[in-house]
Amino acid sequence: MEIPLDLARTLAVVIDEGTFDAAARRLRVTPSAVSQRIKALEQQLGRVLVVRSKPVRATDAGAAVVRLARQLALLEHDTLAEFGLDAAPVRPVSLPLAVNADSLATWFLPALARVAERHPVVFDLHRDDQDFTAGLLESGTVMGAVTSQATPVAGCHVRPLGVMRYEAVATPGFAARWALPRGVASDGAEAADVASSSAFAAAPVVEFDRRDDLQRHYLAGRGVDPAGPSRHYVPASSDFAAAVKLGLGWGLLPGFQSFAELAAGDxxxxxxxxxDVPLYWQQWNLRSPLLDAVADALAEEASTALRPPDRRAP
Structure with a gap:
């Protein structure tokens, strides 16, 4: 049995675009033609490949075919590059990647910009918590991911990027209003005026979304029931930082988003x-110069933006 490559590519476009109509526009055919191609592929493989929801999604069998189509597109790009035929491509290759919100908002994009200057590539970025991005690799949705998972996903290899350090911060006015302590967190020492656990239990906290567990870990470390405080949910990295800086609540911010304000006393x-959140880069285990170029650019950027994995001193 063979998988017709043109049909596999059509399936990948349907999953990327989310609807048969949108896929038809991209492929410049009719929606009926797209539907017929998917039905033909399903009949040939004897598997249902698409859940016809809004947006459509791939079944487990469909995800395997989509992964194949994306691998082939990447290998085709790399082969044409070896021939010197990628200088003016009709359509750049698309690389779907997964990244956590704080990396995306701070150090991740400059690395991709350098790759895009040298290669005909566009990036399809999927944002998720670093604890969940590896799942997008497992499903075949993305080819590479920034993740907190050190164990390689099946069919992938992993390299450490560094450690993103978060500290609990608040505006001076918010800390005073809720009787929260003030101290230097980087060495773990408590301030002389340590607040009681009831202060942290009462003070509103800012969280990214309901899967954000950073603040919960911090509260548990201070002996506070993580479920106790009231919460603001702000599901965007820059807006999350803005909410803390505006005094809506306290929260854990990486140095990128707090150094200047800490120095100014804001x-x-x-x-x-x-x-500390260790970050790793995982990518499909393919011999792909383009995917390797992305990995190298990310590692270079991370070497200056993140703390080394073995470094614990401030």
Whole structure:
């Protein structure tokens, strides 16, 4: 049995675009033609490949075919590059990648910009928590991911990027209003005026979404029930930082988003141990110069933006 490559590519476009109509516009055919191609592929493989929801999604069998189509597109790009035929491509190759919100908002994009200057590529970025991006690799949705998972996903290889350190901060006015402590968090030492656990249990906290567990880890480390405080949910990295800086609540921010304000006195540290999140790059185990170029650019950027994995001192 063979998988017709043109039909596999059509399936990948349907999944990328989310609807048969949108896929038809991209492929410059009719929606009926797209539907017929998918039905033909399903009949040939004897598997249902698409759940016809809004947006459509791939079944497990469909995800395997989509992964094949994306691998072939990447290998085709790399082969044409070896021939010197990629200088003016009709359509750049699309690389779907997954990344956590804080990396996306701070250090991730400059690395991709350098790759795009040298290669005909466009990026299809999927944002998710670093604890969940590996799942997008497993499903074949993306070819590479920034993840907190050190164990390689099946069919992938992994390399460490560094550690993103988060510290609990708030505006001086918010900390005073809720009797929160002030201290230097980077060495784990508590300030002299340590607040009681009831202060942290009462003070509103800012969280990214309901899967964000950074603040919960911090509260548990201070002996506070993580479920106790009231919460603001702000599901965008820059807006999350803005909410903390505006005094809506306290939260854990990486240095990129807090150094200037801490130095100016617009934010204060709340003490307690910092939360370190090791980050890794995982990508499909393919011999692809383009995918390797992305990995190298990310590793270079991370080497200056993140803390080394073995470094614990401030």
């Amino acid at each position: 934010l204060v540290r709340l003490g307690g141990a910092p939360v």
